[in-house]
Amino acid sequence: MTELLTKTRPARTGWPEWIGYTAAAWSLLYGALGLYWTLGGAGFPFGVGDGELMAEPAFAFKVSLLGLATPEVAGPVIAGLGALGAVAGVLMARGFRAGAAQWLLPAYAWIVAVGLTVVVQDYRTLIVVAYTPVMVIGKLFFGWPEGVGWGVLYRTERLNLLVLLLMGIVWGLTAVAYRRKLNGACGSCGRGEVERQSALQRWARPATWTAFAIPLVYSVTRWAWALGFSLGIDPAFYAEGQEDGLWLAGAALATLGGIGAVLTLGLIQRWGEVFPRWMIGLRGKRVPPMLAVVPATLVSVLVASAGGMYIRVVVGRGGVTAETWPLELPETLWVVWGAALFVAAMAYHQRRRGLCKACGRGESK
Template identity: 85%
Template sequence: MTQLLVKKQRRQAGWHEWIGYAAAAWSLLYGALGLYWALGGAGFPFGVGDEELMNEPAFAFKVSLLGLATPEAAGPTIATLGVIGAAAGVLMARGFRIGSAPWLLPAFAWAMALGLTVVVQDYRTLIIVAYTPVLLVSKTFFGWPEGAGWAELYEPERLNLLVLLLAGVVWALTAVAYRRKVTGACGNCGRGDERRPSALQRWGRPAAWIAFAIPLVYCLTRWAWALGFSLGIDPAFYREGQEDGLWLAGAALATLGGIGAVLTLGLIQRWGEVFPRWMIGLRGKRVPPMLAVVPATLVSVLVASAGGMYIRLVVARGGVTASTWPLELPETLWVLWGAALFTAAMAYHRRRRGTCEACGKGAAVETH
């Protein structure tokens, strides 16, 4: 009987058991890179080492908060945070809770998560994720755009930002897993003994509608440009965009955004839980919750981090004008888009998590 129980517990052990160690390992490795850069090693990907930003040095700090970073200053900081992060990750994975650890450790983890997913990010991480499918289709079927390919999209500095963003997600999950450990909640589903109404149950539906509406503002401006409407931007700049295909690329990206906006409504609609009838081979089957939660969460982080950069740009330029609003205003709303999409995704996850195999507790019921 004891052996069966042990086997069952091992089988039920999931991400919450190893995620802290993953955060620790990444921190140690990246901290080692920081030390390497501080000692003069090549490949420093921020500030003065970011070739893409250094093409316009005066513009660098407006795009990235690390736009003026140097390896001499940033390298030791990265190394120090790496060592602290390695220790904190291990302690959180082991459920260390002596003294002030129960609030100090998750505070550090959330600070790391916010810093890696938002503070050090700019629009280039979103470019990688958004333009990968666009480039795949355009290059495969149309051979367009000429002179641009995967090497230009996957530049090392951009890939570094993508790695940092994923590491930030790992730190956020580490904080969640640790909280479950110290509060006695189920590590697998997060349920505890209390049964308090969740704010997600109240805000999930309006958040989904907000996350549906905001990207459409961006989409409408990009579709308008592709159809020949300048919307008041500088005529010379608009003609240049027409000649080099910029507005067509923007329309393609906007189309993906529009599809994503519609899919967002699946977080609150029946077809987001059961495949609709027109999906041959899948109709009537249950939609795996993670099929919606994972991409929605990733997109929420991407657009929020890019939105933060656009807000910095607007502030640096003195605000939005009648001739620049189509270029700048839609993106400044992306922080709200990201927050709303994340809230809607978490509400969907909570509603659909089902009966937990580890603790046996049932799903919460969402109130509409």
């Protein structure tokens, strides 16, 4: 009898079981904030309530598509979408599939996911994530930057964007989990009864090399500035950046980008699957797939959202000039970088799945 129960009990699949409920809970909570802002509550973080954007109101819409939002208009929209999301999240978590729900629910989830991770974002989310390690290292070992506290980096508006980005990722995972339910695939690994060759593997190498090359374009310009080469930008602006340490900060960020570019190659190299010999204590051991997949996916979303903002800025200014290309052109390529890195990360994840403990499909690696 015990053996029979073991065979018939559905396997636990981890995150696909609860991700829809998480999306629903977050949507309900944020919808409640939308209602609060509609009724005159303080802390509206978009548009007129965004202190950073309102420092230059004429530039606000170029930076953010919500740069002109007001609580009277945006509040009810947020409240309505929050309520709708709460219902959709629960239905998807429960595998509801009647009628048009089979395509309406995942379509809604993906629209919300893209909207929260790319459309409403700007460069500030990337600033928070990228400059956190730079400031940690600078303050611990060099006492730099002087007079700049953590409150300057962790502004409420920026943290709000980071929360929205994480919510968007949750909605994307909710859509994936729901599609697996509909297809009868394993909720944990996504495999079905018949394993089909994925197009991801065909694009893995070109996507990885693209994701390697693009951040180096950005890094080269920032290293050049730190080394004293202005690359044709306005001399007064360049001199000001030298005085306040802006180019040194840019070089530090460029160094992280360069390291990240090299690590990206691990998505298609042997050392991305087995730790190399020079890593004492780890050499020869299997690299945990999520150690590469999670940061690569997060970076892909961050750079794509920031790249979308830079494209808006460049278009709004009438294009790139000889004086502005080092400032703006490398960042306009970030949308391609983000897309390529996401494809490369998903191909790596698919290739490294191994034997699934939930359904028993796949091969042990």
